[in-house]
Amino acid sequence: MSDTQLSSELLPQHIAIIMDGNGRWAKQQGKPRLYGHRVAVKAVRETISAASRLGIKAVTLFAFSSENWKRPEEEVGLLMDLFMMVLTREVKKLHKNNLKLNIVGDKSRFSTSLQKKIADAEYLTQSNTGLVVNVAANYGGKWDITQAVKQLAISIEKKQFTSEEITEESISQYLCMSDLPDVDLMIRTSGECRISNFMLWQMAYAELYFTDLYWPEFNEQALLEAVSWFINRERRFGCTSEQLQSLMNHK
Numbered sequence: 001m002s003d004t005q006l007s008s009e010l011l012p013q014h015i016a017i018i019m020d021g022n023g024r025w026a027k028q029q030g031k032p033r034l035y036g037h038r039v040a041v042k043a044v045r046e047t048i049s050a051a052s053r054l055g056i057k058a059v060t061l062f063a064f065s066s067e068n069w070k071r072p073e074e075e076v077g078l079l080m081d082l083f084m085m086v087l088t089r090e091v092k093k094l095h096k097n098n099l100k101l102n103i104v105g106d107k108s109r110f111s112t113s114l115q116k117k118i119a120d121a122e123y124l125t126q127s128n129t130g131l132v133v134n135v136a137a138n139y140g141g142k143w144d145i146t147q148a149v150k151q152l153a154i155s156i157e158k159k160q161f162t163s164e165e166i167t168e169e170s171i172s173q174y175l176c177m178s179d180l181p182d183v184d185l186m187i188r189t190s191g192e193c194r195i196s197n198f199m200l201w202q203m204a205y206a207e208l209y210f211t212d213l214y215w216p217e218f219n220e221q222a223l224l225e226a227v228s229w230f231i232n233r234e235r236r237f238g239c240t241s242e243q244l245q246s247l248m249n250h251k
Helices: 003-010 022-028 033-054 066-070 073-096 112-125 141-157 168-172 220-235 241-250
Strands: 014-018 058-065 100-104 132-139 185-188 207-210
Touching (some): 022 033, 033 073, 033 241, 058 073, 066 073, 066 132, 073 112, 100 112, 132 141, 141 168, 220 241
Parallel strands (some): 014 185, 100 132, 185 207
């Protein structure tokens, strides 16, 4: 099978990643939890770079769930500071490489300065045509479906259409990332085998890949192994991570 066929037919279009295990990895190193979050940025860079070179259409990273507010106040504050710093530093690199950044979730709980930083970052990259990088922040799958239903109810109240006309497609239009294909491959690190209220609607038919690697350990090779596993699950084609590496080098 040629590299061209491998690229167009077999690769997942949309990969979702639950980046888990930063704190546990840091503890193993004898470091504070925030050290794990900082090192995790390198794993994000490698993953985005590899996905872009493979020709993946979209990657959605679960950065901060709506449940994460229950963590210790100090850790939440440090995470918000880190988010602000990474946004400032990384968005220019994304823009330079023609990547598009979207922050998905309920942004209303963020500080005014962070909301402005998010809006500026999205505006800078909105016309880019490469890999779409979605960062799910203060996001939950149940929240996503609930806000979609609310918007749908408002449309019905305005008599734009009737309840009898509601379909799966009409609900999908109001969900986050409605302009992207549903998730083909979900990756979760750190050995946990659950989806933790992440993209419940969009992952209805996704292949679920769980790895024991902690997120700070995740790298290009780990992504290639996950994509290779997906191809073999979907198409029973004896794809190897080496073939994918070769495909990346030809792009």
